[in-house]
Amino acid sequence: MDMVVDDVLTELEFSGYSTTSTTTTTVTTDDEYGCTWNDWSPVVDWDELSGPHDDFHDLIELMIDDNSTAAYHHHVGNAEAAEEDAPEMGVAAAEDSKGLRLVHLLMAAAEALTGATKSRELARVILVRLKELVSPHDGTNMERLAAHFTEGLQGLLEGAGGGHNKHMLGTGSHHHHHHHDDHHQTDVIAAFQLLQDMSPYVKFGHFTANQAILEAVTHDRRVHIVDYDIMEGIQWASLMQALVSRKDGPPAPHLRITAVSRGGSGRRFIGTVQETGRRLTAFAASIGQPFSFHQCKLDSDETFRPSALKLVRGEALVFNCMLHLPHFNYRAPESVASFLCGAKALNSRLVTLVEEEVGPTGDGGFMGQFMDSLHHYSAVYDSLEAGFPMQGRARALVERVFLGPRIFGALARIYLARGDEERHSWGEWLAVSGFRPLSVSFANHCQAKLLLGLFNDGYRVEELANNRLVLGWKSRRLLSASIWTSPDCDFFN
Amino acid sequence: MFQSKKVGVNMNSHDRGGNGMSCVQGDSGLVLTTDPKPRLRWTVELHDRFVDAVAQLGGPDKATPKTIMRVMGVKGLTLYHLKSHLQKFRLGKQPHKEFNDHSSKDGEIRGLDLQRNTASSSGIMGRSMNDCNVHFTDAIRMQMEVQRRFHEQLEVQRHLQLRIEAQGKYMQTILEKACQTLAADHHNNMPSASASGGSYNKLNQGQGRVADINLGSTSMKDFGHHELNFPSLQDLNIYGGGDQQQLNMDRSSPSPVVDHHQHSHGGSFNIPLNNSESHVMGVKKRPNPYGSGKNPTSLMMWSDDLRLQDLGTSSTSQDHHHHHHHDSDHPAANSMSEIYETKPNLSGDHATETSTTASDLNNKLERPSPRRAPLLSAHDHRVKNPLVVMHTAGANPMPQARNSPFR
Numbered sequence: 002m003d004m005v006v007d008d009v010l011t012e013l014e015f016s017g018y019s020t021t022s023t024t025t026t027t028v029t030t031d032d033e034y035g036c037t038w039n040d041w042s043p044v045v046d047w048d049e050l051s052g053p054h055d056d057f058h059d060l061i062e063l064m065i066d067d068n069s070t071a072a073y074h075h076h077v078g079n080a081e082a083a084e085e086d087a088p089e090m091g092v093a094a095a096e097d098s099k100g101l102r103l104v105h106l107l108m109a110a111a112e113a114l115t116g117a118t119k120s121r122e123l124a125r126v127i128l129v130r131l132k133e134l135v136s137p138h139d140g141t142n143m144e145r146l147a148a149h150f151t152e153g154l155q156g157l158l159e160g161a162g163g164g165h166n167k168h169m170l171g172t173g174s175h176h177h178h179h180h181h182d183d184h185h186q187t188d189v190i191a192a193f194q195l196l197q198d199m200s201p202y203v204k205f206g207h208f209t210a211n212q213a214i215l216e217a218v219t220h221d222r223r224v225h226i227v228d229y230d231i232m233e234g235i236q237w238a239s240l241m242q243a244l245v246s247r248k249d250g251p252p253a254p255h256l257r258i259t260a261v262s263r264g265g266s267g268r269r270f271i272g273t274v275q276e277t278g279r280r281l282t283a284f285a286a287s288i289g290q291p292f293s294f295h296q297c298k299l300d301s302d303e304t305f306r307p308s309a310l311k312l313v314r315g316e317a318l319v320f321n322c323m324l325h326l327p328h329f330n331y332r333a334p335e336s337v338a339s340f341l342c343g344a345k346a347l348n349s350r351l352v353t354l355v356e357e358e359v360g361p362t363g364d365g366g367f368m369g370q371f372m373d374s375l376h377h378y379s380a381v382y383d384s385l386e387a388g389f390p391m392q393g394r395a396r397a398l399v400e401r402v403f404l405g406p407r408i409f410g411a412l413a414r415i416y417l418a419r420g421d422e423e424r425h426s427w428g429e430w431l432a433v434s435g436f437r438p439l440s441v442s443f444a445n446h447c448q449a450k451l452l453l454g455l456f457n458d459g460y461r462v463e464e465l466a467n468n469r470l471v472l473g474w475k476s477r478r479l480l481s482a483s484i485w486t487s488p489d490c491d492f493f494n
Numbered sequence: 495m496f497q498s499k500k501v502g503v504n505m506n507s508h509d510r511g512g513n514g515m516s517c518v519q520g521d522s523g524l525v526l527t528t529d530p531k532p533r534l535r536w537t538v539e540l541h542d543r544f545v546d547a548v549a550q551l552g553g554p555d556k557a558t559p560k561t562i563m564r565v566m567g568v569k570g571l572t573l574y575h576l577k578s579h580l581q582k583f584r585l586g587k588q589p590h591k592e593f594n595d596h597s598s599k600d601g602e603i604r605g606l607d608l609q610r611n612t613a614s615s616s617g618i619m620g621r622s623m624n625d626c627n628v629h630f631t632d633a634i635r636m637q638m639e640v641q642r643r644f645h646e647q648l649e650v651q652r653h654l655q656l657r658i659e660a661q662g663k664y665m666q667t668i669l670e671k672a673c674q675t676l677a678a679d680h681h682n683n684m685p686s687a688s689a690s691g692g693s694y695n696k697l698n699q700g701q702g703r704v705a706d707i708n709l710g711s712t713s714m715k716d717f718g719h720h721e722l723n724f725p726s727l728q729d730l731n732i733y734g735g736g737d738q739q740q741l742n743m744d745r746s747s748p749s750p751v752v753d754h755h756q757h758s759h760g761g762s763f764n765i766p767l768n769n770s771e772s773h774v775m776g777v778k779k780r781p782n783p784y785g786s787g788k789n790p791t792s793l794m795m796w797s798d799d800l801r802l803q804d805l806g807t808s809s810t811s812q813d814h815h816h817h818h819h820h821d822s823d824h825p826a827a828n829s830m831s832e833i834y835e836t837k838p839n840l841s842g843d844h845a846t847e848t849s850t851t852a853s854d855l856n857n858k859l860e861r862p863s864p865r866r867a868p869l870l871s872a873h874d875h876r877v878k879n880p881l882v883v884m885h886t887a888g889a890n891p892m893p894q895a896r897n898s899p900f901r
Contacts, residue, residue: 190672194665208657219581220558238664239657246656249581251555280671284664443643447650494573 100143106131107147110154115367128155138397142382145397149405153412192402193327195395199385201456202326202480205449205472206355207236209482212445214319215243217351219250223316229340230328231260234277241290255291259310262296263303303336307343320344324356325480327403331410350492352436352485356427358471358478367419374411378404380477388457428483435488438468534575554584
């Protein structure tokens, strides 16, 4: 990973800091570079870039101006005049067209950052213009979404020069904080509560995993769960409740949870892992669940070492890996891989994985994944809006606290991985590594359907590949919860 | 005789009915079906061996599928078969015994009873038992299957309910801690913060378990925690600025807010989660697992407050006159209030009507307090705007959130 970053740095430094003259000489029509720029953003006529630096602003104006499609003028005045036609359009149409403009601008900026016709200056200018148009707090869904993407791209732009990208990946929210005031803890709590109430994302992942765990340990007296990212531990509240009240099998089995903790400045959700442990212990005591809590530290590079775990003979081992909302950060792939490898090494009986569902990106490279990411998050925004159209500020808060950092991290990750072969999902990784899929039970599927029924109609759950439940919004798949067992574990034969 | 056996065993087997079921006897003496998914038919003999094995091992609770398998020593019997049979056995031990003990005739009658109870097609009832036993049992089997699925779904629903509730309770502990932390912080900053005006009364507004967080040290004692002031709560303002009296922090409803609104607006739930209502509205009937009768922070019961305030609790009225606060400064609080004031657009149908009700409510209450105070930036605020402000009735407790983090 370090190597990649270095390459990126060199690449960018040499091409990014260009004077106007350099820019003009490097920019040509698509033919020469085989660039499909115009396919992405038909409103930009790259030929126009051959002018002096100032013309960038004119060009931006042109891009904004949706009305004059054919004629490109060089005069700002013309552009402005054309823009005045906008109010005549219907509001919805205007919004749509504005949304479209925003998308085009985002695409333009993304392309400017990474495409063949790379220009940091252009990217910077576009982002400035974008920032004028959008705000993370008000406006339509598209506008707020665009605001977060703009920040993400801005981060890439700045990071690109200073090698911050890897940093952004791991502690994306920290970087994010440089731009915004720190998320006050109560902000975070409020947003978390809202997120849970407004959408099924959190519960879907937790409940599906928990149901699978329950089914796998029905006859066990000791259960040991290793949690990759426990955050504040809310997933385990419902598991404990279910364990305490289970009818078959030994009653009230002893539950042990080992939380993987990270040193350093990882983002703290509401508190430290220790606090989470205390909270869980207290909760368990309150419902009469035998419980103990442990921590397991990751190495400094966030690698998981199975030897750091304390195991007890005869316990059912479960590895729990939650990578979706409301977890903030994208974890470095190596770290996740080391965790899952640990599961294999220890012959874990069950591995529960919840991750974002990636769309088919094919060979889109950065742009393809960027667009996919845009679609993904716009579906999430839509899902929140559909359920709560009147509560714009609530949604804006959730978006700001949770989705913004995720978008930020997503972009950083895509950026860093561009040029690599097609990215895979962790489910695919598990399959390839020899883990065996476990089928989703009727009860689990039923529970997911019932859960979604509490929310908007637009959510749907599909059962794919026999061991996965995928939560989607309308036609877009968003979250995938899958269950696996270690290659050598013979419990489920 | 054969038929009666079928009936008796079917009650407990996990055969999935279906047409054209026939049985073959395998080499191991197991009876397997020939329908597309071969399933093990638990004949009486097999079951007896099972029961023996379980008894040998010390009962259904002590026995495990692995050990049973070993003891029974039947070839072809897998852990999967045993697991589910054991589970059924544990659950339905008694009824099964009855089937085994009775004669064939009774077995059929039992089937009939069950069928009656499950409101099955009446046509079957009319047939004579002697003539149509085969069809009869098939029908019973299918009926059982349907019923089983249905019961399973109800079970799932019930469990889901409990799990959501558990999550809600846990969320509450988080909120509690957060309150305490903030209070502690604030306490350090503002030692003079007094308890009086800002205290939340423990008004039981008919919610059963409506609990308030009281600002004053005295009330904190009641709260059962410690004698901290919670001035931060003002800022936290989950409960709104001036209306401390009304700020009943009810127990956080574990079900999604949608439940709440559904309930209050006559509900358009798909699922008949009957329990949800009882615990949505402040979890009326559930005991507080935390021992104290008060539950702190609920981010959830806004509209409740509004509605109840509407009913004219006197203390509210005066407080409602201040604070026409700029929502813009406090997006978080407003978000919270927003979400709980209007019904979420679940089905898409009710948006308009509810928004009008909500706005009516709002107008009536003159932009009630939940909208008012900022959810955070407690620290900055408090330093600038001492609690005193909050306590004086009529004063705008949430002055200018200059340093609001939202800006």
